Amino acid sequence: MSLNDDNAWLDALAWGPDGLIPAIAQEHGSGSVLMLAWMNREALRLTRETGHAVYWSRSRARLWHKGEESGHQQVVHAIRIDCDADVVLLEVEQRGGIACHTGRHDCFYRALNPAGDWVEIAPVLKDPTAIYQGAQSGI
Amino acid sequence: MSLNDDNAWLDALAWGPDGLIPAIAQEHGSGSVLMLAWMNREALRLTRETGHAVYWSRSRARLWHKGEESGHQQVVHAIRIDCDADVVLLEVEQRGGIACHTGRHDCFYRALNPAGDWVEIAPVLKDPTAIYQGAQSGI
Numbered sequence: 001m002s003l004n005d006d007n008a009w010l011d012a013l014a015w016g017p018d019g020l021i022p023a024i025a026q027e028h029g030s031g032s033v034l035m036l037a038w039m040n041r042e043a044l045r046l047t048r049e050t051g052h053a054v055y056w057s058r059s060r061a062r063l064w065h066k067g068e069e070s071g072h073q074q075v076v077h078a079i080r081i082d083c084d085a086d087v088v089l090l091e092v093e094q095r096g097g098i099a100c101h102t103g104r105h106d107c108f109y110r111a112l113n114p115a116g117d118w119v120e121i122a123p124v125l126k127d128p129t130a131i132y133q134g135a136q137s138g139i
Numbered sequence: 140m141s142l143n144d145d146n147a148w149l150d151a152l153a154w155g156p157d158g159l160i161p162a163i164a165q166e167h168g169s170g171s172v173l174m175l176a177w178m179n180r181e182a183l184r185l186t187r188e189t190g191h192a193v194y195w196s197r198s199r200a201r202l203w204h205k206g207e208e209s210g211h212q213q214v215v216h217a218i219r220i221d222c223d224a225d226v227v228l229l230e231v232e233q234r235g236g237i238a239c240h241t242g243r244h245d246c247f248y249r250a251l252n253p254a255g256d257w258v259e260i261a262p263v264l265k266d267p268t269a270i271y272q273g274a275q276s277g278i
Binding site: 006008009022024026030032035036048079080083084085087101102104108110111112116117118 | 145147148151161163165169170171172174175187217218219220221222223224226228239240241243246247248249250251255256257260
């Protein structure tokens with residue numbers, strides 16, 4: 001297989017003008033939508049190669065190995081794309097059961113109530129301070 | 140409640156520089172991720188008001204009442220947002236059981252196999268020609 005062939009699966013995607021594509025992480029088993037982040041080609045290549053979700057952090061402008069600080073890695077069970085090849089869907093096993101930096105299971109913990117207010121519908125499972133302190137000290 | 144108060148729930152979102160935000164539609168009950176589309180403020184306002192998913196079509200540059208041609212509307216059970224308030228998650232009931240314009244249940248019907256090829260993993264449930272001809276003739 002030539003080098004070009006190796007990249008064919010990446011070339012098949014419709015990368016945005018900024019070189020990015022949205023990637024949804026869905027929890028294997030429960031089906032919960034955990035988060036949406038962004039990927040560039042290298043992030044997706046590394047996701048396949050390592051079997052762990054790697055995103056492109058737009059705020060930090062660098063590759064972000066999910067869980068690199070928190071320990072909450074995402075083990076990838078499947079990589080899927082949509083009909084327009086411009087969205088990635090990862091099926092993942094969420095280490096620690098916490099995907100969100102707020103210490104919640106997933107990032108979609110606010111819902112609109114009938115009065116038109118965003119209300120929290122999911123608990124904090126672990127204090128974020130503990131998550132990130134623990135990671136830094138290797139706990 | 141003042142006009143400003145009425146818009147507070149929309150102002151809470153971190154709209155992109157193009158005025159858009161990604162919106163994931165997840166099937167109520169099954170948990171399947173059906174599709175990802177885009178919304179502007181008016182699309183989200185109409186989604187809440189009508190109880191049916193309304194997106195902003197980037198290709199057609201206009202509001203897109205999902206199912207307006209196909210009849211495959213999405214009845215909204217819940218509207219959620221993520222921790223950064225820059226992604227919407229809709230829990231929907233998918234009319235007709237078909238979300239994708241290709242006639243499949245959802246848009247994420249291609250998966251990467253170990254050899255590095257994108258392979259189709261879901262069947263076409265209805266011929267797209269029939270879906271859109273039917274809609275145009277009012278069937």
